Every structure is written in structure tokens, then in C-alpha cells.
Amino acid sequence: MSTRIAFLKGHGTENDFVIVPDPDNAIELSPAAVAALCDRRAGIGGDGVLHVVRSAAHPEARAMAGEAEWFMDYRNSDGSVAEMCGNGVRVFARYLQRAGHVTEGDHAIATRGGVKSVHIAKDGDVTVGMGSARLPEGDVTVRVGERSWPARNVNMGNPHAVAFVSDLGHAGDLYSAPPVSPEGAYPDGANVEFVVDRGPRHVAMRVHERGSGETRSCGTGACAVAVAAARRDGVDPAVTGTPATYTVDLPGGRLVITERPDGQIEMTGPAVIVAEGEIDAEWLANALR
Numbered sequence: 001m002s003t004r005i006a007f008l009k010g011h012g013t014e015n016d017f018v019i020v021p022d023p024d025n026a027i028e029l030s031p032a033a034v035a036a037l038c039d040r041r042a043g044i045g046g047d048g049v050l051h052v053v054r055s056a057a058h059p060e061a062r063a064m065a066g067e068a069e070w071f072m073d074y075r076n077s078d079g080s081v082a083e084m085c086g087n088g089v090r091v092f093a094r095y096l097q098r099a100g101h102v103t104e105g106d107h108a109i110a111t112r113g114g115v116k117s118v119h120i121a122k123d124g125d126v127t128v129g130m131g132s133a134r135l136p137e138g139d140v141t142v143r144v145g146e147r148s149w150p151a152r153n154v155n156m157g158n159p160h161a162v163a164f165v166s167d168l169g170h171a172g173d174l175y176s177a178p179p180v181s182p183e184g185a186y187p188d189g190a191n192v193e194f195v196v197d198r199g200p201r202h203v204a205m206r207v208h209e210r211g212s213g214e215t216r217s218c219g220t221g222a223c224a225v226a227v228a229a230a231r232r233d234g235v236d237p238a239v240t241g242t243p244a245t246y247t248v249d250l251p252g253g254r255l256v257i258t259e260r261p262d263g264q265i266e267m268t269g270p271a272v273i274v275a276e277g278e279i280d281a282e283w284l285a286n287a288l289r
Contacts, residue, residue, distance in 0.1 A: 004278040007037075008095060009044065012087035012126075012271045014216035014252025018046040019095050019273075025057040031079025036287040037279070038077035043287070044279070047215045048085060049075040050092050055110045068110035070096060076211030084113030084157040086219020090126040090271035093118045098273055113157030126271045130220065131157060132263035133227045136185075142192055143179045144172045151180070151192075152228040156265075158210075159190045160224035164232065168196055171206045174214035193221045195229065203229050204249040216252030223265050226257035237261045 005027060008019040018037045020027060029051055038046045051073035055061040061071035072092045074085050089109055096102045096109075097120055104120045117129035134155040142151045142163040147170055149163040161180050165171070171178070171194035178192045189210045198204050205225050207218040226246035230236065235244050237259050245258040255269040 003281050005281060005284070006276070007044065007279050008098075008273055008276040009046070010050075010091040010094060010271065010273045011252070012090045012217065012219065013250055013255060013269055015085075015087035015218060016046045016216075017048050017050045017088055017091055018044050019050045019052060019091070020279075021052045021095070021099065023052070023054045023057065025053045027051075029073075029075065030288070031075075032288050033284060034075040034079040035077065036284060046077060047209070047212050048077050048082070048088060050088055050095070051075065052092065052095060060112060061110045064110040064115050067115045068108040070101065071110040074111065076209070077213075078211045080211045081112070082158060082211065084111050084116075084220055086128055086130055086156075086221075086223060086267050087217050087269070087271075088219070089116050089118060089128045090219070090267075090269060091273075093120055093126050093128075094271035094273055111157075124270060125268050127266050127268040128219070130223050130265040130267050133224065133259075133265060135227070135231070138182075138185060140185050141181045142194075143181070144170060152224075152231070153185060154224035154227055156220040156223050158220055159186050159188070160193060160221055161186070161190045162193045162195060162224055162228035164195050164197075164228075166196065168194055168204065168206050170194065171208075174206060174208040176213075177208055177210065191218060191221050191224075193218070193225050195225050198247075198249060201229075201233075201245065202247045202249075206251065217250040217255070219255065219267055219269075222248040222250065222255045223257050223267055227259060227265070230259060238263060 055065035151163040
């Protein structure tokens with residue numbers, strides 16, 4: 001390992017990430033290393049790590065190399081691997097633009113959740129094609145303390161339980177994962193969203209992200225919330241033939257979610273690079289002892 005490793009720091013609606021450019025997949029990022037980098041007191045700090053690798057250089061992405069040159073090897077802040085991160089894709093695209101790998105316009109990015117289309121606009125916003133939502137059958141319940149709510153099971157390539165509440169404070173501190181039942185509904189855990197109405201097709205949410213705790217924003221969660229809100233409101237673009245757009249306010253900012261009649265979901269929001277520097281390899285080695 002070299003004595004220093006390049007990194008950047010970025011965020012999408014304050015969902016923040018440590019970005020590690022590694023085109024040839026030469027850096028071994030163990031779960032412990034990721035957790036050390038994401039530590040907000042002893043490390044750089046972030047909700048996760050965006051490991052930037054050429055698809056052809058990563059065994060999990062080689063099959064997608066023909067469609068997308070770059071692979072977002074995303075890790076949660078605890079070091080666990082995640083299928084997708086919507087805010088992360090936007091920040092990943094912004095990094096590729098900053099590094100000169102892409103320009104404004106349409107691009108493809110490989111993720112464990114499949115190849116995602118992105119559009120980098122002149123105004124700075126990035127739109128991500130998030131794929132379609134699956135709505136698994138079965139009743140789900142979310143509990144916080146003595147309160148419980150029915151929730152909608154929505155899968156955006158990763159699992160979500162969406163609960164509509166009267167007050168976002170009822171979600172509690174969200175340090176630990178709110179219990180979801182039945183136990184078998186989410187065998188690998190779930191992201192849990194708590195949602196209140198702000199106006200017509202306008203909601204606000206808080207989220208506990210699996211593996212990260214409460215975060216300032218969650219892109220796949222915002223998509224899941226928009227779909228759940230639309231179905232609650234009796235809106236299904238596949239039936240009406242008209243796109244449905246919801247504004248979703250998160251603690252870190254605002255995202256605009258559109259579900260199209262073909263089921264495809266688009267998420268639009270800001271993506272910002274705030275800093276770049278070098279990780280000291282000796283510090284990282286010591287942090288892993």
C-alpha cells in the first residue's frame with residue numbers, strides 16, 4: 001500500500017460519503033477500514049464509502065462493463081456492503097464529472113443493484129434512474145417504544161418499510177433499528193422510513209438506514225416513500241398512464257421523485273464535492289490494529 005491514498009468528501013442532501021478513487025481496484029477496503037474512514041471523530045466521517053472502480057476491474061461488476069465503465073462499490077458506514085445508494089450515485093456521478101471522466105449529459109453507472117442511468121444537468125442537479133419498485137405482499141408493522149404503525153414493504157433494490165405517522169418525533173432517536181414485524185419480512189434487515197404529509201404530493205421523512213443509523217437523507221428511501229405515498233393516495237402511473245411526481249423533504253434537503261407509467265423511477269437532487277485530500281496509510285494501518 002502506498003503511504004497516502006487519495007480521497008474526496010461529498011454529499012447529496014447531506015447524505016455524506018468518503019470517495020476513494022481506485023480505477024484498478026488495487027486498494028483493499030476491509031469492513032474495518034471502511035468503518036475507520038467513516039468514523040466522525042477518529043476518521044474522515046461519512047454515512048458510507050464510495051469506492052470508485054472501473055467495472056472491468058471488479059469481479060462483481062465485470063458483467064456490466066459493456067454497459068457502464070464505472071462501478072460504485074458502495075459500503076455502509078459500519079463496513080457492510082449495500083446493493084444501492086441513490087444519493088451515493090448522484091455524488092458518484094459528480095465525482096466522475098469533476099475528475100474529467102464524464103461531462104454534462106447522460107451516463108451509466110454500475111451498482112450491485114444493476115446499471116443506473118444518470119443525467120448531469122447544467123444547473124448542477126443530478127437525476128438518477130432508480131429502476132422500478134417492487135411491492136412485496138404481506139402486512140408489515142413498525143414499532144418505536146409503545147407506538148406501532150402499519151408499514152408498506154417497498155423494495156428499491158434494497159428493502160424499505162415505510163410508515164406514515166402524525167409526527168416525525170414519534171420515530172424516536174433512530175440510533176438503533178426500529179423493530180419490524182413479522183420477523184421474516186426482512187431477513188437481511190430493512191431501511192425504515194417515517195413519513196408525514198406537508199401538502200398535495202409533498203411529504204417529509206426521517207429514516208433509519210440499515211447499517212448506518214439515522215442519516216440526513218436516503219435516496220432509495222425517498223423513492224420508496226414516494227411510491228408508498230402514491231399508492232396510499234390511490235395513484236398508480238401504470239394505471240393512469242400519467243407520471244406521478246412527489247416532493248420529499250429530508251433533514252438534509254429536498255428530492256423530487258417521479259414514477260413513470262412504465263414503472264421507472266427518477267430521482268433529482270443536488271450533489272456536491274466539498275473537499276479532497278489524502279488518507280495517511282500509516283494512520284489507517286494503526287486504526288485497524
